Amino acid sequence: MSDSLNNIRVVLCDTRHPGNIGSAARAMKTMGLSQLYLVSPHQFPDKQADWMATNAVDVLENAIVCADLDTALSGVVLAVACTARSREIAVPAVTAREAAARLVEVAQSQPVALVFGSEVRGLTTDQVKRCQMVATILTDASHSSLNLAAAVQVFAYELRQHAVQETIKPTVDKPRVLATHEEIELFYAHLERELMACGFLNPVEPKRFMQRVRRMFARMQLEHDEVKILRGVVRTLRTPKKR
Amino acid sequence: MSDSLNNIRVVLCDTRHPGNIGSAARAMKTMGLSQLYLVSPHQFPDKQADWMATNAVDVLENAIVCADLDTALSGVVLAVACTARSREIAVPAVTAREAAARLVEVAQSQPVALVFGSEVRGLTTDQVKRCQMVATILTDASHSSLNLAAAVQVFAYELRQHAVQETIKPTVDKPRVLATHEEIELFYAHLERELMACGFLNPVEPKRFMQRVRRMFARMQLEHDEVKILRGVVRTLRTPKKR
Structure with a gap:
């Protein structure tokens, strides 16, 4: 995985503004890329490049400056x-996403x-060839003109998404304990009873409304604790606590 | 396709450097986004913003400056x-790609x-809530720190890739009419008020419980009609109808 990222060079040709080299280095580093090659940069090394690179100065320090593209x-x-x-x-033209998949x-x-x-x-035509x-x-x-560093960021992002099949880990450490079928059915029964008692539901035809309620809560994927909370809310709204 | 991009707002909160606002506007425009909202920008409008926006100055000119996130x-x-x-x-955490698919x-x-x-x-935590x-x-x-404009570029890119795909496969289901931000905030306020009045909530520390409630309902992606239903349920449980 990270091996493939280490095998990917980013080659910047004839870059005018050193700040863009720095921004490109930062964009690379956020995605785990580190191999930077600079073909005839107009100004490098440069303070402006270091400044824009922020924490990616090591990428600049290890950058390889070349006289022409063939060397890079x-x-x-x-x-x-x-x-x-x-x-x-007429070389094959592909999207950034397709190119990233192939490169990785x-x-x-x-x-x-x-x-x-x-x-x-x-x-230049010669470089593309x-x-x-x-x-x-x-x-x-x-409006197709991306800033150089923005283009590097998008490609670097696509490369990483292909190289690393990561997913977001839940921000809570303990896994969610979902409510059981029975717990949820008892909640629906409780709610229906109270809605009937308070006059919200027509006792003759409660089904249609409760069907709607089921649809809403089904999307919620209720946890065990949440069912308890909801039942507490319904109970206390109906029968306020003594102060 | 472009309709869905027109319905997507990019909201930048408390941006320090006007140059970043300009770069973000440029990043948006390359991907066909135009709805920029600025919550309490430190400096705007500003020449540095215009300079970094290059051909996307119209996005800046049409940007809406707001005093707080709720307004935006x-x-x-x-x-x-x-x-x-x-x-x-623990509101649902997803990748940029997953978020873009849902947003589009x-x-x-x-x-x-x-x-x-x-x-x-x-x-801030309050903004995320x-x-x-x-x-x-x-x-x-x-090395997870993307430059602000770089992050906007990646998200804008993902949004466009999903929006463009969309023309290929037409959607069959009629869209759900989701509740607006205001409707949902009013529901939370209503619920909090009633839970306080009935003694369920400790008036000294309601925040923690309401945070839990927000988490539950955020998963639900409430529809306009469902918010009305929930408010009716809360109202009637508290104040039963006369028979």
């Missing part, structure tokens, strides 16, 4: 060009790369 | 709190919201 792709078996524009070049799959055993162009011009796949983040057609 | 959630039927931290409050589904017919906290402290769901972007455990 050395040893890589699958390189994906990230681009917003549709191009004439291959990265289980061999190095792969995700290649981003400059903030202003994107990737050196990749085996072109991937696009699906955006609003009229 | 007015009319909303499902509010999702975006948080990196795990919390004691509900937003086909009614307004929903995605709520973000300040860059420094995130959402006002939401029905907590969503987390799955990150590397040791």
Whole structure:
């Protein structure tokens, strides 16, 4: 799992603003990526990059600066060009999600790369040609320009979701103790009795309303303790406690 | 499809840096989102915000500034709190992807919201309590702090991916008419008042119990009609009808 993330390089080509390199490093680190390659950055290392990286300065310190894309792709078996524009070049074009799935799959055993162009011009035709796949983040057609770091964040996020099949663990440690069928039936019977007694329910036709109530509480997936609480609420609303 | 995106509000609470508001607006616009609500921004409007928004200045111009979260959630039927931290409050916790699926589904017919906290402290407990769901972007455990705009970008991206899918498979069921934020808050206030009056609740410490109640009903995703029913039940249990 984390092995495959370690096999994924993020390659930034011709980046103009060092702040964007820092933001990209931060975006990578949040998703467990660490292999940063910089092809001809205009300004690096740079204080602005460190500043934007916050806790990901180690990613910058370990970044490998290369003179050209071929050097950055050395040893890589699958390189994906990230681009917003549709191009004439007929390499396979896929969504970010599809690219991430493929990259993670291959990265289980061999190095792969995700290649981003400059903030202003994107990737050159020559750079795209050196990749085996072109991937696009699906955006609003009229406004497709993601900030460089934002694009890195989305791809890094997709890579992690594919690499790590995590789920959110319940925030409470102890598992929920759900109410049994009998407990829930006793609650419905109690509620029906009291609604009848207070005049809310028509004694001749209570079924329809209670059916509605059942539907509501079924969605709730009541816990054992919650049934007790609800019954206490109904009891006390009907028969107030002495003060 | 774009209808559901138009029904999704992005609510930024207590944002410190106007540049982050601008970046968030840009992130929204790339994914076709436009409804921005700002709860007590430290500095807005601001040139730095406009600068970072680039082509999304219209999103900033149409942003609605609110004094509190309740105002921003007015009319909303499902509010999702975006948080990196795990919390004691056990409202349903889901991944960004799961939250996006649910938000897009509900937003086909009614307004929903995605709520973000300040860059420094995130959402307060009180703000989270006002939401029905907590969503987390799955990150590397040791480095979970996404920049605010990066988090907005990931959620906006997920929302769009779900909204676009939606055109492929049309929904068959007629949508449920969910209760608005105000309707649900009024129900809680009504219930608390009556539980206090009948002696069920200790007037000194009602918060803990009401928190438990909120948790239960948040799971229920109450409909408009169901809130009316529940309030009728509480009212009549307390004050029986004359025969």
